[in-house]
Structures are given as structure tokens and as C-alpha cells.
Amino acid sequence: MQRPYSQVIDRLKQVGLRPTRQRMALAKLLFDAGDHHFSAEQLHNQASGAGIRVSLATVYNTLHQFTKAGILREIIVSSGRSYFDTNTSDHHHFFFEDSHRLLDIDAKDITITKLPKLPEGTLLERVDVVIRVSDNPKS
Amino acid sequence: MQRPYSQVIDRLKQVGLRPTRQRMALAKLLFDAGDHHFSAEQLHNQASGAGIRVSLATVYNTLHQFTKAGILREIIVSSGRSYFDTNTSDHHHFFFEDSHRLLDIDAKDITITKLPKLPEGTLLERVDVVIRVSDNPKS
DNA sequence: CAATAGTTTAGAATATTTCTAAACAACGTT
DNA sequence: AACGTTGTTTAGAAATATTCTAAACTATTG
Ligand SMILES: [Mn+2]
Ligand SMILES: [Mn+2]
Ligand SMILES: [Zn+2]
Ligand SMILES: [Zn+2]
Numbered sequence: 001m002q003r004p005y006s007q008v009i010d011r012l013k014q015v016g017l018r019p020t021r022q023r024m025a026l027a028k029l030l031f032d033a034g035d036h037h038f039s040a041e042q043l044h045n046q047a048s049g050a051g052i053r054v055s056l057a058t059v060y061n062t063l064h065q066f067t068k069a070g071i072l073r074e075i076i077v078s079s080g081r082s083y084f085d086t087n088t089s090d091h092h093h094f095f096f097e098d099s100h101r102l103l104d105i106d107a108k109d110i111t112i113t114k115l116p117k118l119p120e121g122t123l124l125e126r127v128d129v130v131i132r133v134s135d136n137p138k139s
Numbered sequence: 140m141q142r143p144y145s146q147v148i149d150r151l152k153q154v155g156l157r158p159t160r161q162r163m164a165l166a167k168l169l170f171d172a173g174d175h176h177f178s179a180e181q182l183h184n185q186a187s188g189a190g191i192r193v194s195l196a197t198v199y200n201t202l203h204q205f206t207k208a209g210i211l212r213e214i215i216v217s218s219g220r221s222y223f224d225t226n227t228s229d230h231h232h233f234f235f236e237d238s239h240r241l242l243d244i245d246a247k248d249i250t251i252t253k254l255p256k257l258p259e260g261t262l263l264e265r266v267d268v269v270i271r272v273s274d275n276p277k278s
Numbered sequence: 279c280a281a282t283a284g285t286t287t288a289g290a291a292t293a294t295t296t297c298t299a300a301a302c303a304a305c306g307t308t
Numbered sequence: 309a310a311c312g313t314t315g316t317t318t319a320g321a322a323a324t325a326t327t328c329t330a331a332a333c334t335a336t337t338g
Contacts, residue, residue: 018304020316040295055318060295079213079221080326081294094257097264111253115270116244119233122272129268131254133261157335159285179326194287199326219295219325 004028015069025052026062030072035087037075037102043084075102077130092129105131143167154208164191165201169211174226176214176241182223214241216269231268244270 008027009019017023029046038046044059063084066072073085077095083102092110094103110129118124147166148158156162168185177185183198202223205211212224216234222241231249233242249268257263 018315020304022317057296057319058317061316076218077215079215079218082218094255094261096258096261103258105255109253109255110251112249112268113252114248114250116233116248118270118272119235119242121275122233122235123275125236125271125273127268127270129251129266131257131266132264133257134264136260136262157284159335161286196288196327197286200285221325 004032011071015066015071017065017069022052022054022058023062023065025050025054026059027066030066030086033086035085035104037083037085039081039083076128077102077132092131094131094133096134097132098135105129143171146170150210154210156204156208161191161193161197162201162204164189164193165198166205169205169225172225174224174243176222176224178220178222215267216241216271231270233270233272235273236271237274244268 005024005028008024008031011031012019012023012027026043026047029043029050029052040056040059040063043063044054044056047054047059063072063074067074067084070088073088075083075085075093077083077093078100081100085102087104090107092105092107094105095101096103112127112129115127144163144167147163147170150170151158151162151166165182165186168182168189168191179195179198179202182202183193183195186193186198202211202213206213206223209227212227214222214224214232216222216232217239220239224241226243229246231244231246233244234240235242251266251268254266
């Protein structure tokens with residue numbers, strides 16, 4: 001209970017966030033598991049299930065703080081709900097339109113050889129590739 | 140007032156939608172103008188401004204019907220709000236994160252030479268490339 | 279024109295996210 | 309260890325976008 005937390009404490013301090021009870025608990029849930037995609041509501045439910053009392057507002061605050069700090073990434077594939085990703089490396093996604101599930105595509109599995117030049121006065125933030133798929137009814 | 144409508148009437152009939160007053164008016168607003176991106180609320184306001192009385196529910200119904208019929212396309216770049224596109228050809232987008240504006244990128248200006256194979260039992264719906272840009276503060 | 283099926287509508291409902299402002303906790307300083 | 313400061317958490321309300329409901333309306337066919 002003491003040692004495992006030292007990692008998340010260090011990580012939070014590194015990005016300039018106070019290691020509060022709620023942030024540590026959420027960070028532990030998020031970063032002890034492998035790479036995954038989730039919504040705010042899902043994380044809130046997961047926390048509740050693990051006996052961690054944290055408000056939904058704090059979950060949202062934390063997700064945005066972590067995203068800004070670069071230890072989480074937000075993925076937009078569905079209007080009406082935001083998804084977050086513990087995998088912050090350069091990669092892309094399959095999006096299953098029926099189940100609303102996301103699946104990583106390694107950056108090396110998509111090659112873009114030609115990109116347009118950016119509009120005047122803009123900075124590149126990110127190039128997102130989303131491959132939208134549906135269930136094949138005859139399979 | 141009679142002739143211009145024949146085009147939208149034909150177009151609606153072609154895709155199996157009754158040419159109702161509201162659908163004709165919205166189709167005219169949408170397809171007489173050049174390619175553009177817009178939200179439901181924007182179209183509703185534009186209709187009101189043009190003296191067309193149509194409920195927001197009908198605007199949403201119509202946008203979804205047109206999208207399903209393939210004469211509009213929905214673009215997801217921002218959680219919390221859907222955008223639609225009168226350009227249904229194969230193309231991609233710049234998304235200006237500060238102003239929430241979209242700009243078309245012709246399919247020929249992006250070349251993807253390598254794509255992963257689709258997961259088992261899925262059908263490809265679309266490959267969306269979104270180049271997210273922000274305002275360059277020092278320009 | 280009557281019958282039918284499809285459409286429109288206002289308003290309520292839903293869903294997700296953000297806001298508010300008061301209570302609380304982390305942490306550097308005494 | 310207590311203090312003061314600042315940052316954080318919280319419940320609940322509010323904001324936002326979209327969908328639902330079911331009654332009124334209209335296009336189409338016969
Ligand atoms: Mn959905
Ligand atoms: Mn936004
Ligand atoms: Zn991912
Ligand atoms: Zn477009």
C-alpha cells in the first residue's frame with residue numbers, strides 16, 4: 001500500500017499536480033492497468049466499484065488535467081461522448097460504430113506519405129486517423 | 140420559385156424522401172450554396188433568418204435522413220457537437236481547434252500508402268483523417 | 279376527395295459535461 | 309505540530325446538445 005503509490009506520486013509530481021487522495025487513486029486505476037480506452041462515466045464507475053469515493057466532477061477535472069499534462073489523451077470519435085486513452089504514444093484507431101469500442105493501430109501500421117501544408121498562421125496539433133468499421137452482418 | 144425547386148424535388152424523390160415543405164426548404168439552403176460545414180443549430184438559425192419556419196427536431200430529423208441517404212455527411216471532430224458536410228466526396232479535414240472551423244482537404248492531397256487489415260468480422264465504413272491545428276500565437 | 283402513411287411540431291426528457299461556491303486538504307513556513 | 313495559503317473536491321445546479329413523444333398535419337395514392 002505504501003510502495004505501489006510511490007510511482008503515481010512521483011508521476012503526479014513530475015507533471016506538477018499535487019498527489020491528492022483522489023488523483024492518486026484514479027492514476028493508479030488508470031496506469032496500473034495496461035493501455036485502454038474509457039469514458040469519464042466508466043472510470044467513475046470503476047472507482048466506485050473499487051471503493052474509491054470520488055465525485056464525477058473530480059473525475060472530469062482529473063481527466064482534463066491529466067490530458068493537459070500529457071499523461072492521457074482524449075479521442076474524439078463519437079459526438080456526445082468523450083473517450084480517453086492511457087496510450088499517449090503516436091498511434092491511430094479503429095472505431096467500431098456498433099459497439100462504440102476503440103482499438104489501437106500502431107503508428108507503424110499506417111503510412112501517410114503525403115500531407116497538405118498547414119493553413120497560414122496555424123500550428124499542427126495532431127493528425128488523427130480513425131478507421132470506422134461496422135459489424136459484418138453476414139459473418 | 141417554381142423551377143428552382145424542381146431540382147431539390149427530384150433529388151429528394153431519388154433518395155426516397157417525400158418532398159415536404161420543410162425538406163425542400165432545407166435542401167435548397169444546403170445544396171444551392173457551395174460545399175460547406177455546419178451544425179444543426181446553424182442550419183436552424185439560417186432557416187429562421189430566411190423566413191422558413193421549421194422546428195429544431197425537424198432539422199435534426201432531416202439531417203439524419205439526408206446523411207443516411209448519402210446526400211450529406213456527418214463529421215465528428217468535437218465532442219458535444221455534430222457537424223455536417225454538404226461535400227460527400229472522398230475528402231479529409233483540417234479542424235481549427237480554437238475556432239471550431241473545418242476546412243476540406245482534397246483526397247488527392249493526402250496519400251495513405253499503408254493501412255492495417257480490418258479486424259475479423261468488420262466492414263470498412265470510412266477512413267477519416269483529421270488534421271488538428273491551433274492558432275499560432277506568434278504569427 | 280378520402281384513406282393512408284409518413285412528417286412535423288412543441289415541449290418534455292435524456293445525456294453528457296461544466297459551473298458554482300463552500301468545505302476540505304496539501305504543503306511550505308513558522 | 310499549528311498556521312496560512314493555495315489548490316482541490318464536492319453536491320447539486322446549470323448548461324448544452326440531442327432525442328423522444330404523441331398529437332396535429334400533409335403528401336400521395338386510389
Ligand atoms: Mn452513438
Ligand atoms: Mn469545444
Ligand atoms: Zn488508443
Ligand atoms: Zn468537408
